[in-house]
Amino acid sequence: MSNEVSYTTEEIAKLLKVSKLTVYDLLKKGELPSYRVGKQMRVDAADLEAYKQKAKGLMTNNKLLTKDQLPAQLSSPPTAGIRPIVITGQDISLDILAKHMEKHITGVRPLRAHVGSLDSLISMYRGESDIVSTHLLDGDTGEYNLSYIRKILVSSSYLVVNLLSRRAGLYVQQGNPHLIQSWEDLRRPSLRLINREKGSGARVLLDEQLRLHGISSKDLSGYENEETNHLGVAGKVASGEADIGVGIEKAASIVTNVDFIPLIQERYDLVLLKNSNNLEWQDSVLQILRSSSFKNELQAISGYDLSLTGQIIYET
Known part of the structure; x- marks a missing residue:
């Protein structure tokens, strides 16, 4: 996915086939990094893909990575502290x-x-x-x-x-x-x-x-x-x-x-x-x-x- 692509919360809900409230819960917990553009919250395509891979367990060589082995950008959301x-x-x-x-x-x-x-x-x-x-x-x-x-x-x-x-x-x-x-x-x-x-x-x-x-x-x-x-x-x-x-x-x-x-x-x-x-x-x-x-x-x-x-x- 291109880093230039971003999605609204409504689009994320449709892509993940979940409710908008579930998406807001992910944003609230910092599990899905987001930022504001005007009155809308948006999520970059790269961050969405990272979340999806993390949710899948992120396999490498057919082995499940532990939390300590995850890339830093996946284990620590950039909005930590907010x-x-x-x-x-x-x-x-x-x-x-x-x-x-x-x-x-x-x-x-x-x-x-x-x-x-x-x-x-x-x-x-x-x-x-x-x-x-x-x-x-x-x-x-x-x-x-x-x-x-x-x-x-x-x-x-x-x-x-x-x-x-x-x-x-x-x-x-x-x-x-x-x-x-x-x-x-x-x-x-x-x-x-x-x-x-x-x-x-x-x-x-x-x-x-x-x-x-x-x-x-x-x-x-x-x-x-x-x-x-x-x-x-x-x-x-x-x-x-x-x-x-x-x-x-x-x-x-x-x-x-x-x-x-x-x-x-x-x-x-x-x-x-x-x-x-x-x-x-x-x-x-x-x-x-x-x-x-x-x-x-x-x-x-x-x-x-x-x-x-x-x-x-x-x-x-």
């Missing part, structure tokens, strides 16, 4: 957080995994991520996140801190030709829905509202049609491929020919595991969240409520 920190979630505020962490916290390298809220919590339970974002509504209590966190992170010690709040609701075509105003309008059999993927906060929000209003998902045309982000959902509505979709206000301000019907204020929180490996940088993350420089950067983005940003919501 702690990768995997941050999951899809909001741009997480990219801004990662940038501030990289600038202000020495000895860490933030890695971004674009994963939905439920899958993020599961990845933390598995030890594959360090900071996860979540916006999951419990329809019975009206509370965000805590009931899900408690159920998934059983017996774990963690900190829940607010990142921001934002309005969520329904995307409709410009001018709202179907006169959609509330969740109750989802009863209409003529409406075509575009959904989010399972595990996303928007999907949970929709499913909880359907449950609370006694609406069967089987009666929604397009319920099985999924997009993996808010922009994708808004784009389908804008193009006329769907009449309605669930998402956040910010995407509607980016996509043309879409109107937004705000229906709920959702709390977007971060979860940080409390263990000996993480405590050394967690105070620095809290300082960043509470800093004027971080908040000023978020305030430039429409649709964010920062009144609780940096506030500890719950701590075990």
